[in-house]
Each structure stands twice: as C-alpha cells, then as structure tokens.
Amino acid sequence: MPKVEEDYSDYIKHMSNISGLASVLAGFILTTLTLLITLVPDPSQTTVQLTLFFSGILFNIFMFLAGWSSFNLIYFCRKVPRLTRELNIINHVAVVGFSIFGGIIVMIFLFSNLRLLALASTFPWLFFVIFTYIFIWRPFRKFRETRARILTKT
Numbered sequence: 001m002p003k004v005e006e007d008y009s010d011y012i013k014h015m016s017n018i019s020g021l022a023s024v025l026a027g028f029i030l031t032t033l034t035l036l037i038t039l040v041p042d043p044s045q046t047t048v049q050l051t052l053f054f055s056g057i058l059f060n061i062f063m064f065l066a067g068w069s070s071f072n073l074i075y076f077c078r079k080v081p082r083l084t085r086e087l088n089i090i091n092h093v094a095v096v097g098f099s100i101f102g103g104i105i106v107m108i109f110l111f112s113n114l115r116l117l118a119l120a121s122t123f124p125w126l127f128f129v130i131f132t133y134i135f136i137w138r139p140f141r142k143f144r145e146t147r148a149r150i151l152t153k154t
C-alpha cells in the first residue's frame with residue numbers, strides 16, 4: 001500500500017500571503033510615519049508622538065510577522081538542501097535584516113530631534129529583536145541542525 005504524503009502546498013501559499021501582506025503593511029506604516037514627521041508642523045506634540053510611537057510598534061509587529069512567516073515555511077518543505085556555508089550566510093543575513101530593520105524607526109526619531117520618542121521606541125524594538133531570536137532563529141537553527149539532516153538522507 002503506498003504511503004500517503006501530506007500536501008502542505010496550500011498552507012505554504014497561505015503563509016506566503018501572510019508574509020507578503022505583513023511586508024506591505026510594514027512598508028505602508030514606515031511611509032506613513034515618515035510623512036507624519038515631515039508634514040506635521042510640530043511633531044513634538046504629545047498626540048503626534050503617541051501616534052508615531054504606536055506606528056513604530058505596528059511596524060515592528062509586521063516586520064516580526066513577515067520574518068516569522070517567511071522562516072516558518074521551511075518546516076513544511078519535503079526536501080531541504082544541505083546547509084552549506086553560502087546558505088548559512090544567507091540565513092544569518094536574512095534574520096539579522098529582519099531584526100535590525102526596526103532600528104530605522106529609532107533613527108528616524110533621532111534625526112527628527114525626538115530623543116525621548118527614540119528612547120521609548122528602542123525598547124519595543126529590542127523586545128522584537130529578542131523575540132526574533134527566541135521564536136525564529138533558535139527553532140530554525142535547531143531544525144537545520146537536526147531534522148534537515150535526517151530529511152536530506154532519505
């Protein structure tokens with residue numbers, strides 16, 4: 001009797017859509033945040049800074065979601081290539097890119113002389129960097145070191 005293989009292609013498409021949507025929303029939020037800072041006459045007002053802070057948090061959430069859904073797709077691949085030096089470098093660059101991209105929000109606030117907002121925005125960003133390590137990088141590395149090795153032998 002033939003072994004029934006599970007087909008995850010629909011789920012992979014779904015996760016790809018989530019990743020794409022999160023990336024688009026992060027880009028939209030970054031553009032909106034930049035426009036708010038440049039077009040509002042006084043960005044040092046409390047209401048404006050609260051809006052900017054909330055926008056920065058949303059940006060970090062969507063960047064984390066884009067990174068998580070992108071890296072999560074490997075768990076549903078039937079055949080995973082051997083982890084070469086080049087693939088390892090690409091993996092590192094991708095996860096570092098997703099992690100430090102949130103720092104752009106802090107830099108925008110610093111360049112706009114919104115120092116307290118930049119300081120306040122640093123904490124959520126570092127929170128998401130830690131979450132990226134815990135929920136994306138560590139499980140991904142463990143998968144690549146154990147299960148991927150087993151899958152490539154079959």
